[in-house]
Amino acid sequence: MLIAAAAPKPGEHAVHIGAGVGYFTAILRHLVGGRGRVTAIEFDAGLAARLAANFKGAKKVEVIQGDGAAVEFAPADVIYVNAGATRPASSWLDRLRGGGRLILPLTSNKGFMGPESGPIERRGAVFRIERRGDELLARWISPVAIFPCEGARDAASEAALGAAFENGRVREVTRLYRREDVPEEDCWVRGPGWCLAYR
Numbered sequence: 097m098l099i100a101a102a103a104p105k106p107g108e109h110a111v112h113i114g115a116g117v118g119y120f121t122a123i124l125r126h127l128v129g130g131r132g133r134v135t136a137i138e139f140d141a142g143l144a145a146r147l148a149a150n151f152k153g154a155k156k157v158e159v160i161q162g163d164g165a166a167v168e169f170a171p172a173d174v175i176y177v178n179a180g181a182t183r184p185a186s187s188w189l190d191r192l193r194g195g196g197r198l199i200l201p202l203t204s205n206k207g208f209m210g211p212e213s214g215p216i217e218r219r220g221a222v223f224r225i226e227r228r229g230d231e232l233l234a235r236w237i238s239p240v241a242i243f244p245c246e247g248a249r250d251a252a253s254e255a256a257l258g259a260a261f262e263n264g265r266v267r268e269v270t271r272l273y274r275r276e277d278v279p280e281e282d283c284w285v286r287g288p289g290w291c292l293a294y295r
Contacts, residue, residue: 099123101224101237102174102197107131109171113164113188114138114178114245117146124176125157132156135172137164139246165247172196179245180220182253183287189225189232189274198225201240202285204258221266223292232272234292253287260285260292268294 099120104110106129112121115136125134133156138144144161151157160167164177165185171193180203192198203220220240226233260266269284273291280286282293 098199098222098237099127099176101222102176102199104128104132104174108173109133109135110174110176111135111169111172111191112137112176112178115147115159116143116178118150120176120178121147121151121157124174125154128174130156134158135160135169137162137167137169139163163247164245175199177201177245177248178242179248180240180242181245181248182250182257183248183290184225184272185248186274189272192225192227194227194229196227199223199237200225201242201245202257203240203242203244204261205254219261221261223269223272225272232274234269234272236267236269250288253285253290256285256287265294270295 104124104127108128110124110128112124115121115138121136135158137160138147141161148159151159171191173193173196175188175198177200180201184200188198201222222237222240224235224237265284269292271293276286278291278293282295284292
């Protein structure tokens with residue numbers, strides 16, 4: 097469902113952050129086709145070694161071991177994040193091409209805990225962010241409980257998300273702003289230097 101929301105097209109560059117051993121990377125590679133390319137980034141060294149082995153000899157698939165929020169990669173049409181962040185990493189937004197789509201799971205500190213942590217809808221949500229000129233359009237896709245994204249978490253944003261998930265208006269989000277001066281009544285969540293808003 098999340099890959100479908102990203103809508104990879106033949107010839108595009110897809111970046112898979114938190115690629116694990118490459119199952120979804122392989123799907124992305126199939127969807128962008130022979131004219132497209134995939135960059136797969138995995139933080140865990142053991143998983144990254146298995147990922148590299150799985151794609152040994154594959155054309156137009158680059159495997160990188162490192163922090164997906166800090167690793168350099170070429171401008172992308174699709175960035176598919178497979179781990180729970182507390183904020184959109186600047187590097188992801190900076191490298192998202194015009195018309196590009198970012199699949200962004202945002203989770204509170206309860207995002208990967210069991211049912212005792214409360215309903216999944218109050219722990220995490222996946223958003224589709226699309227660059228349209230200077231605007232970043234946002235759309236809720238689904239609730240999520242997923243392992244944390246190394247390098248894309250901070251305490252202030254985590255606390256803000258925890259409070260935002262309690263207000264129940266996550267599906268009303270339509271915009272991502274890379275600033276904090278959006279009026280309070282328009283914000284679903286506000287973190288240091290960013291905001292998800294209703295308009």
